[in-house]
Amino acid sequence: MTQSRGYAAQSATTPLAPYQFQRRDPKGRDVVVEIMYCGVCHSDIHSARNEWKNAVYPMVPGHEIIGRVTAVGSEVTRFKVGELVGVGVIVDSCRSCPSCKAGEEQYCDNGATLTYGVTDRHGDITYGGYSNNIVVDEHFVLKVSEKLNPAAVAPLLCAGITTYSPLRHWKVGPGMKVGIVGLGGLGHMALKFAHSFGAHTVQFTTSESKIEDAKRLGADEVVISKDANAMKKQASSFDFILDTVSAPHDINALLQLLKRDATYAQVGLPDTPPTLFMGDLIFKRRNMSGSIIGGMAETQEMLDYCAEKGIVSEIEMTSIDKINEAFERVVKADVKYRFVIDMATLK
Ligand SMILES: [Zn+2]
Ligand SMILES: [Zn+2]
Known part of the structure; x- marks a missing residue:
């Protein structure tokens, strides 16, 4: 077995604390990654606190992982020891259903294997990136350019692809007016991408204190969504709106x-x-949709695009022993815009 160290929650109500565990020995197609950085996603908190009612403990969260390859299985063709790589939200899928065959592994009809907190296809519980190493099938490992700050690349593995994929799917580009709702971990990446794709980009926020930041990050306009007059002026004018907010808010408006x-x-x-008022859809034949992360090929495309354009996440570095404080600050939206754990602090 592969010896691992990390931080785990032992129950929904206990703080994260040091935890030793084992991962599988690398099989033929496995890549062993020594973890350098891991982003702190709001999902990590929902999961550790069992807010989605499906938690498995002990839970080692973390699915925005950057590290270096330390070993590869005999059948690995795409990676070599020493390469900089990333691991995101999923580490396996069935590889044979229509979604997997279409390269949309995140929508696997048999259930994609999440990076932490589930039983995988080997029968082991998956443990995430708040740890010193991880063993992953090479199909679910991404190549990361040496050109960018690797700590600031980490959040691209979840926050980045979660926003890149729908903006690409609905073909956001020049000549389009695009709204981004919420300016947090996801929203600030959505804003950067929509701006980079050439759209006229409008940031919606409830907080006047974020206006300057939104403009700096690429917003052509900022609308305070609590201001009914400002909202009215924007009526029926958008080609696409991407909503990154998970707190209750007025979607009809x-x-x-x-x-x-x-x-x-x-x-x-x-x-x-x-609560959705169906009239808002019916009377202008509008579409309501959703999206989750992206497939492996699209995630690689996104990382390559970011390396070419110099796009990274806005981050605040933290150490693993301060992870419980970081969780509290994420819950209060008191971070610009993503915490990243320097995993060297685990030693
Ligand atoms: Zn996430
Ligand atoms: Zn599948």
Whole structure:
């Protein structure tokens, strides 16, 4: 077995604490990664605290992983020892269903294997990136350019691809007016991508203190969504809106801002169903949709695009012994815009 050290939650109500565990010995197609950095995603907190009611303990969270390859199995063809790599939200899928065959492994009809907190196809519980190493099939390992700050690349593995994929799927580009709802870990990446793709980009936020930041990160306009007059001025003018907010909010007021036939895509997952007024869809044939991360090929495309364009996440570094404080600050939205754990602090 592969010896590992990390930080785990032992129950929904206990803070994360040091934990020793084992991962499988690398098989033929496995890559062993020594973890350098891991981003702190809001999902890590929902999961560690069992807010989605499906937690498996002990839980080692973390699915925005950057590290270096320290060993490869005999059948590995794409990676060599020493390479900089990333691991994101999923580490396996069935590889044979229509979604997997289409390169959309995240929608695997038999269930993609999450990087932490589930039983994998070997029968082991998966443990995430708040740890010193990870063993992953090479199909689910990404190549990372040496050109960018690797710590700031880590959040691209979840926050980045979660926003890149829907913006690409709905073909956001020049000549389009695109709204981004929420300016947090996901929202700030959505803003950077929509701006980079050449769209006229409008940031929606409830907080006036974020106006300057939004402009710096690429917003052509910023709308305070609590300001009814400001919202009215934007009516029926958007080609696409990407909503990154998981807290309860008025989706109907935002739907009314879409043009006829335009699409509203949700990537923030509220834990209670929102109230939707169907008239807002019916009277202008608007579309309501959703999206989750991206397939492995698209995730690689996103990382390559970011290396070419110099796009990374805005991060605040933290150490593993401060992870419980970091969780509290994420819950209060008190981070610009993503915590990244320097895993050297685990030693
Ligand atoms: Zn995530
Ligand atoms: Zn599948």
